Amino acid sequence: MDELSKKLNKYFAGRVVRKDLTKKIKEGANVPVYVLEYLLGMYCATDDEEGIAEGVETVKRILAENYVRPDEAEKVKSKIREIGKYTVIDKVGVKLNEKKDVYEAEFSNLGIKGVAISPTYVKQYEKLLCGGIWCIIKMDYYYDEEAKGVSPFNISSLTPIQMPNLDMEEIFNGRKYFAKDEWIDILLRSIGMEPTRFEKNVKWHLLARMIPLVENNYNLCELGPRGTGKSHVYKEISPNSILVSGGQTTVANLFYNMASRQIGLVGLWDCVAFDEVAGITFKDKDGIQIMKDYMASGSFARGKEEKNASASMVFVGNINQSVDVLLKTSHLFEPFPEAMANDTAFFDRMHYYIPGWEIPKMRPEFFTDEYGFITDYVSEFMREMRKRSFSDALDKFFKLGNNLNQRDVIAVRKTVSGLVKLIYPNGEFTRDDIEEILRYALVGRRRVKEQLKKIGGMEFYDVHFSYIDNETMNEEFVSVPEQGGGKIIPEGMGKPGHLYTVARGKSGMIGVYKIETQVISGTGKFERTGLGSDREAKESIETAFRYFRANSKNVSGSISVTTKDYLMHVQDIHGVGMTSELALAAFVALCSGALGKPPQSQLVVLGSLSIGGTIIKVEELANVLQVCFDSGAKRVLLPMASAVDIPTVPPELFAKFQISFYQSPEDAVFKALGVE
Template structure:
């Protein structure tokens, strides 16, 4: 172990995990996100760091379903009561006044799964959308006009940590800035020693901004193999990754026929991966709703008005030259036609130049102590609701009177996000040097908003590529 391993283990004794790539091969054949794997490794590791492989294998066999599991048959045919840790999807059936669930990995469809009212009323977490938790299933045979169904009779949400954000913020003081950035990268499941430079590390952790800053909208274009899909699909259960398919206004915002809210109200951030392959239905309606939402966090569909703090992340590929630079000067030409509107693009706050990051090779594989992904995701989620950082950023920045409001908003939100990630211990402007805020919060924020500005100017002559002169107050 090196010094950083010791520091992480000392200051996060219950929240850290020692990661050895070989250990995680035990999950081969199991479609599990990182926050579940880390929790299981921690659960079956003793104080000396020894993994109880046999115990973990038994737990996986008994309580983690896989596609070939006979759980559905055991519940239906043999009348067993089965308790499992799994991902399931909750749906509201308005027409039949029922709450239903499906488990895709077990081929249990929504018309086969039922959640009794007494369970739904006891657990407010049973909202529409994807949920991870420990559930107990039983089979209820048909009776009268009522069809048979698999019922979810008990539920415990997967939330193993009661997060103490104040402790996390205080402990940050025990690490230097370079150490802390390495802690963040380790917690994203990568090896900080595999990066080429400090600048590259700072760019890499920019992918965490939408997890900590509410209503932040970002775009990242990068070649394949730079790990963007993995980050947005595995780091947090509070994020939702859309990969291909068709996006509708009903799916994203509100379904009029089912009278149910869409993805945007159920998650901290929505990421659209392989954006060039995604299709958009009823484009005019969806684009109008999206413009309003990205501007204000509010949407209106039919007579229903909704609000959310979720941000939107667009992830796409970009062709590069032999010199590892974009082939085309206009980056946004790689986005679908749906996103070619300058008015829509102007509502995105920042752009990540993913081609400046390394392809994922073995030297980026994490080995050592890191924060448990589940704990880390809860911390990121908790930091979203702390408004101190935005106020501190605003107090440290001098903004010209004639500055465009969208530019000011974008730079403030990005700077606030960097404060949360890099300097979470800061509780007032006096707690951070102006030099640190300028170099690690304000400058990266201006750079990322500046790229959006320049790219919009290239496709629409009515826009200027110049940002307002936002700088540190003297």
Template sequence: MDYSNKVKTFFGGKVVRKDLTAQVKGSAVVPTYVLEYLLGQYCASDDDATVAEGIERIRDILKSNFVHRSDAEYVKSLVRERGQHRIIDKISVLLNDKQNQYEADFANLMIRDVPIADRIVTQHRKLLSGAGVWCIIDLTYDHARDAKVRWGIETVKPIQVSGIDLEEYINARAYFSTEEWLDLLMHSVGYEPSHFSRRDKLIQLSRLIPFVENNYNFIELGPKGTGKSHVFSELSPHGVLVSGGDVSKATLFVNNSTKQLGLLGFWDVVALDEFEQEKNSRTTDADLVKILQNYMANQSFNRGNETIMATASMAFVGNTKHTVPYMLKNSHLFESIPQTYLKGAFLDRMHLYIPGWEVRILKENVFSRGHGFIVDYLAEILRELRRFDYSELLTPYADLDATLTQRDKLAIRKTFSGLAKLLYPHRQFTPEEAEELIEFAVEGRRRVKEQLYRIDETFAQQPAQFRYIFKPTGQEKDVETLEKLNLNGSTPEGGAGESGSESGAIAGAEPAKPTLFIGDREFKENQTGVSYRKLFGDYLRGATQITLIDPYIRSHHQFRQLMEFCVLLHELKPLEQEIELEVQTWIDTDKEKDPQKELEKTQAIFDQITESVAELGIRLTVQFDASIHDRFIYTSNGWKIRLGMGLDIYQKPDLYDVANVLPEKRKCRKKFEISYGRL
């Protein structure tokens, strides 16, 4: 069963074609979960005619019932003429203690102090949060001369799914591969998964951890236009996005004048947007930071003599001002946040710092055109999963280093738990999949801690080792942040000697040439600075005969990579020297409709390359061998290099990306290893 049919079979009525959301949205400034609620009502069909009819119906609803601010006076006139009219607007409710009644404010209709029945407020407490809730409202108008209030509220229906079956969701997960499930979640948040690497997908989906994990503290800083705030504003009615410059103690915690609870008392996630210095022209209240710091550590705050416990997660999203290399050399990765928050004790509460600079700027082609969960359904599922703790699933796989503080370990466990709930809600995964989540969690916490060493010298006095024992193999693993790997470069490191036999110096002898590294090197997905020159240059220099074994040289980009390898050989050798290069490869003829034709086509391409590189002094010969599997480079100067993925190590860059002409800027497409050894 293919992906699309599998999704519709197991989640019929709970998924929607994501491109339909863009079709119906038009100019309506309304969250995605509102639109998809309507799509779920009117377009839950595979029949094109039914879908087209449903889209027109939704457009009519948005035209007739959704309130645009520019049309507010017209809508008010309509309600007055009809006496009653159904609208879609965001409302918030306050208690008027002088009148002893609840009153609603309408965000787009711009009418205030409309009486609302106690029964409605009791049923929908989040109306009192102050941030507003999108609802379908039957609004009335009273023409009576003696009416004290003209406007009235007949009914209120918050826009949300009626119910979910968590067990059904968890059981269905077992029928999907991990890659299929990742794609389903990517479609659900609105992105086309084919445009994202595995690590890119994890970064995008990690934005959902605050929705699935109680009291989770998350930060993302990166360039503009990468969708940092999208998840927090569009994908769940249980999260609220507020400007970082507008928050106050009353907004977040308690209004001492009215005793009204703030946002943390009502919402699952409170996200501070535009969390950077230039957006905060006024000085941030130091007491606010202190109270927030205590809440992030203790999950509670005080209201008078009463201590309020809350489960709301905190998310901080903002823009960076400089490139990552600039920040790592001249300041730190928190440099753009407001100065008042640049305190070690506050930042140490962050469980995860995701590298927003790795997220590509959103373009039209990255938005989903496939089936994904109706976001309101997904939001309710994530909310249900908040009741569970998956952190114990880490224990059979990892023994975290003893130098890590309890706060470090808690952060790693909470991130692992959140990712496991998202990707493996059925609690089943392979050791390799567990390792992937562990490394992502450890790296995200290390990014926080290493910047603290720069900001607060008290943290630098007891540095932690971000490593762990991977129990299934007993191997000790050190987890480095990708940006540090990129900054330090990827040239294999030399040692004191290849195997200890060439170390030492003789008095009067000529200085020995630097000894080349022997051993294994691991490279991460999305890592940059990994050019062929850095990987192989010093090992190929001086070789006159080279054998490249790679069974996968079949596609256009793989032929191009072979040509780049030949160009490197040309650049390494004296102009007058010639190099014999033998390439051993294969074509999987079993998968071809016409194997002979495909073989001839491939041979013709190799012939063209052979003729072209001959001008560079590279004598290329090609052998087709069905028995080869592993990838190697053998050189006449005595080196044997095992290639984890052959030459095909890079993601495909965008057409006008500098990575097309600058190999050091290309991203590795997967995690892989290269082993260097002597023949």
């Protein structure tokens, strides 16, 4: 046993189990982890090797004799009949037969239905009515010739495989003996992972997967490569969450069945997870609308009444391309079905986006052999924590920046609350503890917002999330790793002939283009590279050079077109495809290179030039300026014709730049180079 396991056994005796035992038996028996560990907790709660070996054998025997394998159902049915009494472990679901006014149980693996069950069990364990739960059932058999259509099988007792009670004080007191990192490691071992094998950020992502189990109405999204264990927590670890596989569902099943007047999955489970988001479809047209309503408010209207529920929503799915490619050609919500893919209102309700590409594919060494809490103990603890809230935990130390709107604030607070419940359930934490959680919460919500900005444009321009320290009033900004931050246009003076412009590329997305010009002795040749086969881009560069040849003397008499060669390379930094709007920026770059004067620091030149020398104004000015800001620009040069569009730009965004206007291409050169 390592030190942490010894400590865990000391303070939580009888509540822990060695996870390699689960693994060994799990490989042979197709039962959920919480069923297995319920039995292991009963028979192997000791650190004595002999006792453990004996307990494992007992559990194996119980599973061998009582767990019903679907292919052996007939044999078990025969045993119940021949012996008269028999105990089985199976998943039981219940329906109300209104014609007979009785509740009838259906056994998943045993394959029998129509078994009468006492209403007492149904009242006690409502989940029997929705999808069913795993139970240990004592059954007997009595065949009555007179009673037509009545099942001869009877349930004499039914025990759900879950902990009957949980002492929260035991957890709060026990938590005091563990450091923060130790406690995180214990939680990860409890879900079967070996924390020593993971980087710090991966541990936090694995913790974030548990937030929907402790936080009410929490909407989480995780997209990433296959094989990273995205749905494992929701399927195996908690008996309080349900994984909707395949994605197709109905409003009646998920929310409320108006015919039977029964609430759907969101009212009966703590967490509803959708596996493979690409396949989510509703048979009802209003399905997505009701889902959006529910995700925003925790309530939905069906028929004449409004229903409330507290289930969290989780969306997991696969990203088939690399993240770089996806960011350049589309957005990170692309795997969602078409009905949702461009619905900003739907994605705006996501409280967090876990970057699945940062989690490694699961390998055998990532699963732990050490001690962790019995899965059922963890899931009951998580269930109890749903009744508490720590959403105000950050207020003591921090304020949120002004770029966060109401939905962002709710999302960040919920994430902070969820992580505090998991890591500091007893409510004992310091300023640094909260800062670490707050930064993590802001990054995940900003990831959502960055994608909304890609889909919805200017409506979501305010993505620069920050928090302010209440004592020092320092404002700290957070960035999203895969967006690369605003480092595209560097600080400081550039080189002569090097210039940035922003325009709409072939893919329909707006991107940054860097023009690099080299001037060497020669005979007036002009070479251009980096444009590929894009005809329109080539034409716009040709237009620039023709204008330069004809009008360079208007800029400076020292520019020579006949004794120099000009080499120009255009780089599509965002990978959005080439653009036809390069002519004016290329002309300024040629003049800058010819004069040996660099443009002003962090400058972007906007606008374009026609063959006749007419200046063309900027389309979608607000969106273009947003990309300028995100890329690190501080100065922007605009054609005078774009002045009429300034009211379309949010004042907060417009105020971020030093803006100059130009009236002619030559005027643009003087202003770009800072020559009056």
